[in-house]
Amino acid sequence: MIPGSVVRGRQNPLHLGFAKRLARARKSANLSGAALSLASGMAHNTCGDLESGERVPHLDTVEKLAQALGVSPCLLAYGIDFPCEPTLHPLHAGLPARLLEYRQKRQLSRRQLGALSATSDNFVQMTETGRTVPSIAKVEQLAKALHVSVCWLAFGLGSPDLPDTRRRRADSPPAPTP
Secondary structure, three states: OOOOOOOOOOOOOHHHHHHHHHHHHHHHOOOOHHHHHHHOOOOOOHHHHHHOOOOOOEHHHHHHHHHHHOOOHHHHHHOOOOOOOOOOOOHHHHHHHHHHHHHHHOOOOHHHHHHHOOOOHHHHHHHHOOOOOOEHHHHHHHHHHHOOOHHHHHHOOOOOOOOOOOOOOOOOOOOOOO
């Protein structure tokens, strides 16, 4: 029986599996939490805090950890594996431009996007101007409100278009060709 507090019919946010994905990647790299933290250029307890789920990381932190582990930052943050080559410039640095482009493309004001994403117009402005690096949770909220791929918005990986998640029934006829 499902407890009454469980919301049915709504997908959990993708970032919720971050702690487990980080622990799994760290273990497969044969690194301790302190060693990974230091290899990423962070305080020695950062990895432990993130693996315990006490903190939701910001995009720059995820990118540093992913680079030290040799995995895609999108795989670590959201569980979506996009091939990713190491770069000289941080991938998340393009977020402000991508966010502004798609907010304008969707003809939304900052206030409207803030309301749709359950953030604020001030948060949207600070993200678009690069004055803040958002957490993976906040980026997921923005991507959902804009109807774009979270990996594309966060790191510029893949296409901005959302994948078609609807499954075709096995007994349905093929779609007609134009």
